[in-house]
Amino acid sequence: MHIQQVFDAAWTEGLSLPLGEAKAASQTVALIDGMDFHRQSDKDAVAHAYQERQRTRVYESLNVRSDGWFSTVTLRLTAIMRHQVICTAYESHAGDRNLGAHDDEWLGVITQMRGAKRWLVWPETTGAPEEIVTRVGDVLILPQGVKHEVSTPDSPGYSVHLVFAITDELV
Template structure:
């Protein structure tokens, strides 16, 4: 191990993510998989995060997201007021380029393994928070649950009932691009989404973040209308 804590953490996380993703990576697309305890629970919970008190840098806004809008705030007072007015999921977009921590190194090396550009964002939510509802993403998601738990409702078949998966600290969830899903937080949840894009390495770097790269189902499609 090195004398750089961030590099040591990234090495451990990347080893687990690579072992999880590579067997489910076919022709540039990830297959749906839930891999419990890919990393030790207590170790994962103790990882430093850019959402920790005092850790968020001045160039890292927080995006409040629901099924109506994405509201970005950098000022703590404005953020607190906006959240109090309408509690919503908090997202720190593109933390891989806005911080120099282990998340950045992990995203960089995962991109090299998969030969795709990878964007890492942090999602934090509580039970009262509004969410995006049923939606699908334009990227393959490598989800690492860091703290708390999250319920994922997955629409694996158009006419079937949703399949529910619960992620806990250390779990990895692989979400294929285009898979309709909805989420629910029982208490408090923090997870990292490593968005594996269709952009190859060497292409022009992406300027958008995963939180903005989602598609919502049409309201007329009753099967995909959120009931929460």
């Protein structure tokens, strides 16, 4: 389910995120290329690895590795859903390598924070995918096990989205 403009775009873009130079020292960043996850925590090492091979940067478990509003949102979602929720940020540019087509083991509540993201979603196990483009302030609900593939469109050429992954683990 794609819900457009849930949040005001200017407000959403103004929210601080611990990415790039603003990331916490303890925050690990995974650079992904297919199923290869190359993890770094040093800011310079992340920048160098990205320059060597441009890949989506994944800021895993923001809710426990960085302080901010996203930790509070994650805690509230955990309380409401009564399931463990994990917040992860995905940052990419047009042409960055990524996971390719895959499915996830959690229910994803995805919020587009910056730029835009193109999603191919296969709602059925057979048939053609549905194309969805999320823009700043949009929310996409991606059910557990639904095959999808993402890319960053040339315009605007940049994307940051948060995934609030609602797991099967009860709390």
